[in-house]
Amino acid sequence: xxxxxxxxxxxxxxxxxxxxxxxxxxxxxxxxxxxxxxxxxxxxxxxxxxxxxxxxxxxxxxxxxxxxxxxxxxxxxxxxxxxxxxxxxxxxxxxxxxxxxxxxxxxxxxxxxxxxxxxxxxxxxxxxxxxxxxxxxxxxxxxxxxxxxxxxxxxxxxxxxxxxxxxxxxxxxxxxxxxxxxxxxxxxxxxxxxxxxxxxxxxxxxxxxxxxxxxxxxxxxxxxxxxxxxxxxxxxxxxxxxxxxxxxxxxxxxxxxxxxxxxxxxxxxxxxxxxxxxxxxxxxxxxxxxxxxxxxxxxxxxxxxxxxxxxxxxxxxxxxxxxxxxxxxxxxxxxxxxxxxxxxxxxxxxxxxxxxxxxxxxxxxxxxxxxxxxxxxxxxxxxxxxxxxxxxxxxxxxxxxxxxxxxxxxxxxxxxxxxxxxxxxxxxxxxxxxxxxxxxxxxxxxxxxxxxxxxxxxxxxxxxxxxxxxxxxxxxxxxxxxxxxxxxxxxxxxxxxxxxxxxxxxxxxxxxxxxxxxxxxxxxxxxxxxxxxxxxxxxxxxxxxxxxxxxxxxxxxxxxxxxxxxxxxxxxxxxxxxxxxxxxxxxxxxxxxxxxxxxxxxxxxxxxxxxxxxxxxxxxxxxxxxxxxxxxxxxxxxxxxxxxxxxxxxxxxxxxxxxxxxxxxxxxxxxxxxxxxxxxxxxxxxxxxxxxxxxxxxxxxxxxxxxxxxxxxxxxxxxxxxxxxxxxxxxxxxxxxxxxxxxxxxxxxxxxxxxxxxxxxxxxxxxxxxxxxxxxxxxxxxxxxxxxxxxxxxxxxxxxxxxxxxxxxxxxxxxxxxxxxxxxxxxxxxxxxxxxxxxxxxxxxxxxxxxxxxxxxxxxxxxxxxxxxxxxxxxxxxxxxxxxxxxxxxxxxxxxxxxxxxxxxxxxxxxxxxxxxxxxxxxxxxxxxxxxxxx
Numbered sequence: 001x002x003x004x005x006x007x008x009x010x011x012x013x014x015x016x017x018x019x020x021x022x023x024x025x026x027x028x029x030x031x032x033x034x035x036x037x038x039x040x041x042x043x044x045x046x047x048x049x050x051x052x053x054x055x056x057x058x059x060x061x062x063x064x065x066x067x068x069x070x071x072x073x074x075x076x077x078x079x080x081x082x083x084x085x086x087x088x089x090x091x092x093x094x095x096x097x098x099x100x101x102x103x104x105x106x107x108x109x110x111x112x113x114x115x116x117x118x119x120x121x122x123x124x125x126x127x128x129x130x131x132x133x134x135x136x137x138x139x140x141x142x143x144x145x146x147x148x149x150x151x152x153x154x155x156x157x158x159x160x161x162x163x164x165x166x167x168x169x170x171x172x173x174x175x176x177x178x179x180x181x182x183x184x185x186x187x188x189x190x191x192x193x194x195x196x197x198x199x200x201x202x203x204x205x206x207x208x209x210x211x212x213x214x215x216x217x218x219x220x221x222x223x224x225x226x227x228x229x230x231x232x233x234x235x236x237x238x239x240x241x242x243x244x245x246x247x248x249x250x251x252x253x254x255x256x257x258x259x260x261x262x263x264x265x266x267x268x269x270x271x272x273x274x275x276x277x278x279x280x281x282x283x284x285x286x287x288x289x290x291x292x293x294x295x296x297x298x299x300x301x302x303x304x305x306x307x308x309x310x311x312x313x314x315x316x317x318x319x320x321x322x323x324x325x326x327x328x329x330x331x332x333x334x335x336x337x338x339x340x341x342x343x344x345x346x347x348x349x350x351x352x353x354x355x356x357x358x359x360x361x362x363x364x365x366x367x368x369x370x371x372x373x374x375x376x377x378x379x380x381x382x383x384x385x386x387x388x389x390x391x392x393x394x395x396x397x398x399x400x401x402x403x404x405x406x407x408x409x410x411x412x413x414x415x416x417x418x419x420x421x422x423x424x425x426x427x428x429x430x431x432x433x434x435x436x437x438x439x440x441x442x443x444x445x446x447x448x449x450x451x452x453x454x455x456x457x458x459x460x461x462x463x464x465x466x467x468x469x470x471x472x473x474x475x476x477x478x479x480x481x482x483x484x485x486x487x488x489x490x491x492x493x494x495x496x497x498x499x500x501x502x503x504x505x506x507x508x509x510x511x512x513x514x515x516x517x518x519x520x521x522x523x524x525x526x527x528x529x530x531x532x533x534x535x536x537x538x539x540x541x542x543x544x545x546x547x548x549x550x551x552x553x554x555x556x557x558x559x560x561x562x563x564x565x566x567x568x569x570x571x572x573x574x575x576x577x578x579x580x581x582x583x584x585x586x587x588x589x590x591x592x593x594x595x596x597x598x599x600x601x602x603x604x605x606x607x608x609x610x611x612x613x614x615x616x617x618x619x620x621x622x623x624x625x626x627x628x629x630x631x632x633x634x635x636x637x638x639x640x641x642x643x644x645x646x647x648x649x650x651x652x653x654x655x656x657x658x659x660x661x662x663x664x665x666x667x668x669x670x671x672x673x674x675x676x677x678x679x680x681x682x683x684x685x686x687x688x689x690x691x692x693x694x695x696x697x698x699x700x701x702x703x704x705x706x707x708x709x710x711x712x713x714x715x716x717x718x719x720x721x722x723x724x725x726x727x728x729x730x731x732x733x734x735x736x737x738x739x740x741x742x743x744x745x746x747x748x749x750x751x752x753x754x755x756x757x758x759x760x761x762x763x764x765x766x767x768x769x770x771x772x773x774x775x776x777x778x779x780x781x782x783x784x785x786x787x788x789x790x791x792x793x794x795x796x797x798x799x800x801x802x803x804x805x806x807x808x809x810x811x812x813x814x815x816x817x818x819x820x821x822x823x824x825x826x827x828x829x830x831x832x833x834x835x836x837x838x839x840x841x842x843x844x845x846x847x848x849x850x851x852x853x854x855x856x857x858x859x860x861x862x863x864x865x866x867x868x869x870x871x872x873x874x875x876x877x878x879x880x881x882x883x884x885x886x887x888x889x890x891x892x893x894x895x896x897x898x899x900x901x902x903x904x905x906x907x908x909x910x911x912x913x914x915x916x917x918x919x920x921x922x923x924x925x926x927x928x929x930x931x932x933x934x935x
Contacts, residue, residue, distance in 0.1 A: 049167070050094035051108050057087045059111070062349055064432065071105055072157065075122040077436055079351030086112040098137055098146035098171055100184050106169035117163050119358075119436075120150075120443060125170045126157040133175070133231070135187045136160045139167035146171075147186040150443055150450070152270065153194070161443050175231035178493040179508035181515055183230055183457040190449035195221060195267050197281060203264035204284075214257040222260030223252075226456055232514045255456055262449045269442045273435070318424035321417050330410055333395040334418050337385045347381055354433045361437060382419040382426065460511035465542045468522055470502035471640030472549035474580065477502025481525040484508075487517035494518060502638070548640030555643030557634045563648045565677045566620040567734040570647060572613065574634050579610030585635045588616075591646075593914045595625035601635075618649055620736030624806060625914055627651030650677045653804065656730050656739035662746055665722075668713040669743050673730040678706035684731040685710060690894055691883040694721040702732075714745055723747055724883075727894075738807070740797070740923070742896070782819075783848055783881045783891045789816040790891070790928040792824060792840045794855065796872055797923035798907050798916075806916065808870055808909050810857050812840050816931045822846070824928065835860040842926075850879040850893045850926065867912060874905040874924075889930040896923050 055069045059076055061083055066075040069089050076087070092106035105125050127134065136151035136158050149168070150161040158170050173187055199221060206215040268285060271277040323331050338344055346352045356377055364370035386392065470477040482504055483495040494516065496504045506522075524532045524547050536545050556575045564570055576582060585601035606612045618626070626649045635642045653676045658669050675681055680702055687696045702708045708730065714722060722745045731738040784790065793811035800806060815828035822844040829837045838857035845851055856871030882894040895903075905921035 048094070048096045049092060049108070051090040051092045053088060053090045055087070055089040059085050059087050061085075062351065072107070072123065072125040074109060075124070077119065077121065077354075078349075078432075079354050080117050080119055080121055081111065081114045082118070083113070085114050088112065092167060092169070095139075095167065095169070096144070096146070098169075099186075100176065101135065101137070101146070101171040101173045101187065103137075104134075104170045104172060106167060108167050109165050111165060117165070119440065120161045120163055121165075123160040123162065123168055124154075124157055125160065125168070127170055128156070133173045134158060135171055135173050135189065137169045137171055137187070138162065138164075139169075141166070145186070148189045148450075150446055151189060152446070154274075175515065177489045177512070177515060179506070179512045179516075180463070181512035182461045182509055183511055185454055185457055185461075188450060188454045188457050190263070190266065190446050190453055195225065195263065197268065197271055197277065200264040200267040200271075201281060201284065203260055204268070207261055214261045218260030218264070219253065219257040220260070221263060222256035222258070225263050226256060226259060226453060227514075229453065230457065230460065230511065230515075232511075251459065252456065255452055259449060259452055262445060262452070266442060266445050266449065269438065269445070273438055273442065318427045320421045320424050323417065323421070327409060327414055327418075329396065329399055330414060331418050331421075332399045333392065334385050334422070336398055337391065337395045338422070341391075344381070344384065350430065350433050353430055354436055357433060357437050358440065361441070378423060378426065379419075382423045383415070386415050386419070457511075460514070461509055462541065463507055463509055464513075464538055466506040466508075466522065466536060467542065467544045468496075468498070468504050468506060468524075468547070469544065470498055470524065470547045470549065471638060472502065474500065474502070474638070476527060476549055477638075480527065482506070483523050485519045485521065485523060489516040546640075555634055555636060555639075555641045557632060557643035557645040559632050559645040559647045561647070563650060564618055565650045565652055565679065566618050566623045566626070566736060569615045569617050571615050572632060572634075572645075574606065574612040574643065576606055576610035576636060576639070576641070579608070580606070580639070581608045581610070582606055582636050582638045584612060585637065587633045588630055589633065590626055590649075591629045591631055593625045593628070595622065595912065595914065596630075598912070620652075620734060622911070623649070623651060623736050624916065625911065651804075652676060652732065652735035652737045654730060654732060654735075654737045654739035656728060656741040658728050658741040658743045660743070662744045663714050664746055665714055665716040665719050668711050671708075671710045671712060671728055671730070671741070673702070673708035673739060675702055675706035675708070675732055675735070675737075678704065680704050681706070681732045681734055683708055684733065686729045686731070687712065688727045688729075689722055689883070690725040690727060690892070691723070692721040693883055693890065693892070694718070719745075719747070725894075784819045784928065785930065786819060788930045789818050790824070791816040791931045792826065792842065792855075792926070792928050794853070794872060794927070795925040796907050796921055798918045799920050799922050801917040801919050803919075805922065808916075810838070810840070810855055810870060810872065812838065814931065819844070819928075822848070835862075845878075848881065850877050851875075852877065853926070866910075868910070870907075870909045872905070872907045872921075874903060874921075876903045877905075878903070879924075879926075891928040893926040894924065900924065 055067065057065075057067045059065055059067075059081060061081045062078055064075065064077045066073055067087055067089075071091070074087060074089065088108075088110045090108040090110075092108060095103060095106050097103070104127060107123075107125070109123055125136075134153060136149050137146040138149040138160075139145075140147045146169070151158050152161075153159075160168055162168070173184070176182060199217075203214075203217045203221050206217045207213070268277060268281060272282065272285070338348070357374060360373040360377065361370055364373060385395075468482050470480060478498055478500045480498045480502070481495060482498060483491065484506070485491075486494050496506055498504045508518075512518075520537070521533050521535045522545050524534070526532065526549065532547055534545050534547060536543055554577045556577070558573045560571045560573075561568075572586070574584060576584075582605070584604050584606060586604065587596060587599065587601045589596045604612055604614070628651070629646055629648055632645050632647065633642065634644070654673055656671065656673045658671050660667075660669065663669055671685070673683065675683075683700050683702055685698045685700055689695070696712075698710075700708060700710055725742055725744055727740060727742050729738055729740045791812050791814065793809060795807060795809045797805060797807045812826050812828050815826050817824055817826040823841070824844075825839075825841045827837075827839045836857070836859050838855070840855040841853070842850060842855075843852045853872055853874040855873075857869070858866050859868040861867050877895070879893045879895050881891060883892045900921055900923075905924070907918050907921050909916040909918065
């Protein structure tokens, strides 16, 4: 039952005594309450509110009541409060101003005793003007500010839905404009989004036909509705038109597409709720709900169509079957039970059924599941009477006391007929409960859509920065006008000026960009009046836009001499025109190898005359990558100018010879070396005996032609350490090159070496060995101390594809391993630094001849990319132990060109994206050095 009341409560008196009592009460109020009102400036509110009570009304918790007042109404559904209470409505005459909005109407809605409501109530505030930019607000006492509340716009006003009571208002939002415009997140609500029924149906039909995935119609509806709600309207059909990055575009596409479906469901749900949907819409939604949504739809869609299910119950007509006279006694007994029995007393109230259905709704995931649970709850109720025969007999006797006779003919069919009649009556009575359930579900969907809209608003509020830089002489780049063209709003707000260095920083929100219908380009006006345009892409929150003023600056570069060797100097001369003091960046890149391309440039400054001169030393490091033609590049970022000059770096080479190749004690060998390019260099001479490890070194100099000659006499002293092969190396540290040769020292009578005997293997075992017989093939004495660990490394001499020679080495540093089962194997990283990793594996035969090598090393940069990679793979080596040092801590293998002819060796060496093109391995020098005792 609904009751209404307009205005203040009417005064009623029966006699003079009551009138006199009223007069005294009025005087008491004047002298007590009125001063407080005048002092506080309000009635029941905070210091900033001024209000006047216009209505007080008693509310019954078991009925849905709508109380009207001048300017609106309050509807409190059944079950929202737990006991009779007094509703008070006060019109607000003065209130704090909401940020970015103007209040149209404001009221204080309050209940005398109830603080927490059981669900939503409706507050309707009338509004006759245009609905554009209308929002509904409530005052948050904790934060002392107005915030958004759930609402929807109807023909004659705004309906607010709230689970709490406070100040409520309708207001007109003023959308900000300009580069830094932002959306007030407090006011965002999906209530302002609406569409016509046909468009909403098109979205859902597409959704069904697309295997229950949103499609283009959903995207278009979601996009248009959101943009219109945010006051952007048709400013942009897609973000791609504004140069947005892919990530932002993808997020908005996803949000807009899902919002399109949600908006369609909300629109059709309210159309059904208001009775505005035609029969075709109702049938489509019912078919969609019962046939597919439960099986294929997303949880959000399933729950939304539970609301459609509630409306379907409300629209269903339930018929009652006639009961014959002789069966009336059972019907009257049944009715008496449901009228008087305490066990069903609460279930006769709509609040009970609403609470029960709401609980079942929250437990269900599909319309079918909820329908089954509601049918069971109702059936349990209407068939409850027949569950207890004693109860049936008791109420039959009660009925017979009131002139009813008979009682025969009770059977299951009659029980069903009576219960189903009661069920039909109950379902008709419960239709308000289903309508309220539909409203609750629609409000939940609206709250979810509001949260999604807030995500979009947060993204639109993000600030982007364009760093506009104009390159050119200072006199030409400062004080220039820069602007972004806009179709809406104030163009002056989108105009800036460059500073003395030719830069300006443009900051704007995505919302400001779209609302102003700004183009994704920057326009520069030069001092001559020329307009230069540059498009931009917002690939990140900070983007650079560079303008180069052509013809305003140039750079002349020269390098002398044009042909240099490692260690030499080059003189670099730079002249900037017109003369200006500016910063230069200098890089050297090898034209063939690309060496230096990724290196950081040197940064220097010219003088006020625009000149710069300096000498640069060509370092020997990585000379094989620097050799050949190089280009020196000089850029002036401030001017947008560049200059280049080329020069050649000669790759140094050294050749070493020793004669004679064989000598005896007392004789001498002549060591010669020739260095290219010619010049006087410091040379390091070394002689190493391959067997004993004895060594000799000296420092000499080449002549101006790059020639080196040295005579070395072999004395008899300590001759045993000089016998055999001796390796000569001549190194030029300045050039980073080294050459080798060898000679042999023979004794007067050379001892005949004892050949190593390797027993011929038998084809198969002859049986169980006798005690004391060896069970394995005898091995030669191990050159290794098998209780010790060794580190391993090699130096490899290679011939390149162009016929030139080069060499490189590899070590396991401080890591090592034992020689176990004729295998040496170690994996390592450099002193715990994971950016240097490697592996060294060698295998030996039973006589400890070196048979295979598989070694590699990689050096990684901070990003994990390979900067340097080198390795060696050899099979079928068969190298004998070449020598051991006198203290026994080093085992050495060596092989020259001839010994490697029968083996298979591959080497590789890559650095900074370039590769040394190796033809073959010419020489190997492998060492195993003892590093620690057994742990």
